[in-house]
Amino acid sequence: MIALKNISKSFGDKKILENISLHFQPGKVNMIIGASGSGKSVLMKLMVGLHLPDTGSIEYDGQDYVSLDRNERSEVRKQIGMLFQNSALFDSLTVEQNVLFPLSMFSPGSHADNIKRVNFCLDRVGLANTNKLYPAELSGGMKKRVGIARAIVLNPKYLFCDEPNSGLDPLTSIVIDELIREITQEYNITTIINSHDMNSVMEIGDQIAYIYKGRKEWEGDKATILTTDNQLLNEFVFATNFLRQFRDKSR
Amino acid sequence: MRFFFHFGRYLLLLKQLFKRPENYRMYWDELFRQMVAIGVSSLGIVIIISVFMGAVTTVQTAYQLISGLVAKTVIGAIVSDSSILELGPTITSLVLAGKIGSSIASEIGTMRVTEQIDALEIMGVNAPGYLISPKILAAVITIPMLIVLSITLSISGGIFVGDLTGILSAQQFIEGARSSFLPYNIFFSLTKAFTFAFIISSVSAYQGYYTSGGSLEVGQSSTKAVVYSCILILLSDYLLAQLML
Numbered sequence A: 001m002i003a004l005k006n007i008s009k010s011f012g013d014k015k016i017l018e019n020i021s022l023h024f025q026p027g028k029v030n031m032i033i034g035a036s037g038s039g040k041s042v043l044m045k046l047m048v049g050l051h052l053p054d055t056g057s058i059e060y061d062g063q064d065y066v067s068l069d070r071n072e073r074s075e076v077r078k079q080i081g082m083l084f085q086n087s088a089l090f091d092s093l094t095v096e097q098n099v100l101f102p103l104s105m106f107s108p109g110s111h112a113d114n115i116k117r118v119n120f121c122l123d124r125v126g127l128a129n130t131n132k133l134y135p136a137e138l139s140g141g142m143k144k145r146v147g148i149a150r151a152i153v154l155n156p157k158y159l160f161c162d163e164p165n166s167g168l169d170p171l172t173s174i175v176i177d178e179l180i181r182e183i184t185q186e187y188n189i190t191t192i193i194n195s196h197d198m199n200s201v202m203e204i205g206d207q208i209a210y211i212y213k214g215r216k217e218w219e220g221d222k223a224t225i226l227t228t229d230n231q232l233l234n235e236f237v238f239a240t241n242f243l244r245q246f247r248d249k250s251r
Numbered sequence B: 001m002r003f004f005f006h007f008g009r010y011l012l013l014l015k016q017l018f019k020r021p022e023n024y025r026m027y028w029d030e031l032f033r034q035m036v037a038i039g040v041s042s043l044g045i046v047i048i049i050s051v052f053m054g055a056v057t058t059v060q061t062a063y064q065l066i067s068g069l070v071a072k073t074v075i076g077a078i079v080s081d082s083s084i085l086e087l088g089p090t091i092t093s094l095v096l097a098g099k100i101g102s103s104i105a106s107e108i109g110t111m112r113v114t115e116q117i118d119a120l121e122i123m124g125v126n127a128p129g130y131l132i133s134p135k136i137l138a139a140v141i142t143i144p145m146l147i148v149l150s151i152t153l154s155i156s157g158g159i160f161v162g163d164l165t166g167i168l169s170a171q172q173f174i175e176g177a178r179s180s181f182l183p184y185n186i187f188f189s190l191t192k193a194f195t196f197a198f199i200i201s202s203v204s205a206y207q208g209y210y211t212s213g214g215s216l217e218v219g220q221s222s223t224k225a226v227v228y229s230c231i232l233i234l235l236s237d238y239l240l241a242q243l244m245l
């Protein structure tokens, strides 16, 4: 379980995040939604330790990440997998080498075992037989899949996805979303997704937090997100026609 | 002020290179890849510039010494000494700064702006250690070798062109070279080689590592890497000459 307590963060004198507290449960897809520039990516970078918060604590199973020393932090990091917005695959390595990388670095297993695990993960994300391709030869959706395979290859307890379906067509988005949900449930991972795509939220979101200008404005599940009377959240959720019609029909 | 900011940050980055590798084999493999990327792939350009350096210096020295009073062997002495002391280490390093420096800075810079460095960090890999130390080590191993090669080829180029154009015979050249040879000069030259190799690789890595923005900034970082490497090479060239000669 991950718990954020009173997280604040400024860059210079610009306040980005203010007093955010959140809980994330294992086996659940937790979504953080909000407009562009609201601070979602910064929040995620704080959680995975790429930035440190100015105040507040980030607890992984009760351990405050912020107060850990370097070695303890790197132990926590080994339990984290992350899918980046633009996939962040290593350009100079093939698909197989990309997924193999964390294993070769950290797993004591033999090379043959590691390759077996790589093939299993690639197969799991639907990318068997692409082992020898380079990232430049892949489509955006395939890159995301490789990113997911690389993120789960070490059996992480926590999976972070920053806008997993940005830049993808609606169909591919759904496929990637479903993949993330299945993996979350199959391996009982605590998954956290940044998104501004309401389709994804309605599709796979178990717990949803809405960030507005660096503050947590609302928190709940998808049953309540359509019926809430929170003004700011309503503006965000019903910015698309489709959902507005959906709501009006069900009233 | 800017200078102190960058210098401090540069030292802090270097400090991070000394953390224990997560997995020695991965670092070892990377070292060999970098030795190929930095050393082997620079062979061609080093061969070409070195031969021409020696040849041109021979022709020009002969032109300047056009007097019957000076023995022809002096040309051999001048060309071989300048190859060892300056042409081999400094000119070669300046050229390598352009080739290796820009490629190191743009490789690391691209990894920075496309979040590949963040990805490494999240895996629990010490990104500066894994990305930068094999490059510095590879540079410090292979660049001095390239410079020894460059000196040899520069002198050979001089001998060849001198003989070919009838400026002086190969025997005269070698006789002159031997008469002025000092083993200390080789030591001095290698000291320069190691220093320049370290400057090129570490300064370029620094520029790449602290790139922020997009592909435009990657280009700027790689330009800065070359410019600062060259300036620092020339500056330390002067300082080493003051200190050691």
Ligand SMILES: Nc1ncnc2c1ncn2[C@@H]1O[C@H](COP(=O)(O)OP(=O)(O)OP(=O)(O)O)[C@@H](O)[C@H]1O
Pocket: A011, A016, A034, A035, A036, A037, A038, A039, A040, A041, A042, A043, A196
């Ligand atoms: N390293 C940084 N230094 C300074 N400011 C930053 C930094 N990273 C982000 N910001 C600022 O923080 C604010 C929030 O950015 P963030 O990337 O978290 O938004 P976001 O919610 O992820 O938006 P999007 O949906 O477009 O990805 C922005 O105003 C951005 O300029």
Ligand SMILES: [Mg+2]
Pocket: A040, A041, A042, A162, A163, A194
């Ligand atoms: Mg973002």
